[in-house]
Amino acid sequence: MPRIGAIILAAGLSRRMGEAKQFLPVNGKPLFRHAVDRAIVNGLSPVLLIGGEHVERLRQLTGDEPRVEVLVNPSYATGMASSLRTGIEAAAGRVDAALVFLADQPYVPNEVVQALIRTYEENWKRGIRIVRPVYGEAAGHPVLFDASLFGELARVAGDRGGKEVVEKYKAQTQNVPFSCARWNLDIDTPEEYRQLQQAIRHRPE
Numbered sequence: 001m002p003r004i005g006a007i008i009l010a011a012g013l014s015r016r017m018g019e020a021k022q023f024l025p026v027n028g029k030p031l032f033r034h035a036v037d038r039a040i041v042n043g044l045s046p047v048l049l050i051g052g053e054h055v056e057r058l059r060q061l062t063g064d065e066p067r068v069e070v071l072v073n074p075s076y077a078t079g080m081a082s083s084l085r086t087g088i089e090a091a092a093g094r095v096d097a098a099l100v101f102l103a104d105q106p107y108v109p110n111e112v113v114q115a116l117i118r119t120y121e122e123n124w125k126r127g128i129r130i131v132r133p134v135y136g137e138a139a140g141h142p143v144l145f146d147a148s149l150f151g152e153l154a155r156v157a158g159d160r161g162g163k164e165v166v167e168k169y170k171a172q173t174q175n176v177p178f179s180c181a182r183w184n185l186d187i188d189t190p191e192e193y194r195q196l197q198q199a200i201r202h203r204p205e
Contacts, residue, residue, distance in 0.1 A: 002096035002124070004117060004144070006039035007087030008032070010103035011052030011076035020054050021187055022103045023061070026196065030061055031187060032103035035142075040067055042113045044099060048090050050083040052076025081156040088153045098150075099142040100162060104186045106196075108142065112183060115176050116144045123174055130166055130173040135184035139175070 010022045010032045022032040029037075032049070039047045047068045051058040055072045062068040071090055075082040084100065091098045097120060099113065112133050120131045129146035132139055143162060145153060152165050166173055187193050 002121060003094070004044055004120075005091050005095040005098045006035075006044040006047045006101060006142075007084065007091060007098050008035045008039065008047070008049045008101045008103055009080060009083045009087070010035075010058060011050050011055075011073045011083045012080070012104070020057075021193070023054070023057065024187070024193060026106045026187075031106055032058070033061065034106040035101040035103050035108070036062060036065070036068060038108060038110065038113060039099070039101065040065065042110060042117070044113075046091065046094060048087045049103075050086050052083070079158045081158050084156060084162060085154050088150050092147070092150050092154075095147060097144055097146045099144050101142040102186060104188070105141060105184070106187070107183045107185050109183060112176075112178060113142065115178075116142065119174055119176050120144050120146075127172055128174045130169055132166065132173065132175055133184075134175045134177050136179065136181035138181065138184055140184035 023030045026034065036047060036049060045067065049058055049062060049068050049070045050073050051070055052073050053076065055070060059070045062070060071086055073083045073086040116131045116133060129149055131144040145162065149165055153162055156162060156164060187196060
């Protein structure tokens with residue numbers, strides 16, 4: 001069985017939200033904890049949580065979970081790529097692949113994580129090195145990267161994350177389709193957060 005870790009990007013500046021969105025309460029816990037708990041429940045190891053300005057608060061809110069390693073990205077203001085590099089450098093040599101999660105996507109279910117891992121295991125021998133979910137018509141997260149691509153991921157810059165690596169290795173990428181576009185929802189603005197809270201309140205039991 002391959003060793004698969006998790007890299008959770010939680011160092012964003014939340015400019016459109018106007019406050020640190022990773023700590024907004026969603027279903028009784030901070031927004032970022034949904035990705036953390038998803039990684040833990042599915043046995044990913046290590047679980048690398050990348051923070052920036054609020055790294056100490058991230059540590060406080062994961063103090064109950066010793067499997068989480070909170071890492072500081074001193075260059076967080078330069079964009080997502082620097083946080084990805086921080087995680088990749090910490091994962092290198094410890095895993096065969098890593099799933100990259102966004103801290104502002106609370107709806108990604110176990111079903112997605114398990115399908116991505118299964119697809120990777122079943123298709124690695126035929127050259128698949130990236131596995132990503134497609135929700136309806138839109139590609140999303142988490143994205144699984146084989147460790148052979150870590151060197152290239154560590155060289156990305158700006159706010160594009162691993163997109164340019166995915167584009168470069170399209171032939172080695174396997175998309176996994178899911179019909180539920182809601183699973184790809186991320187929370188960027190106060191209005192999106194209000195809509196999320198309203199949907200939770202009105203969700204049938």
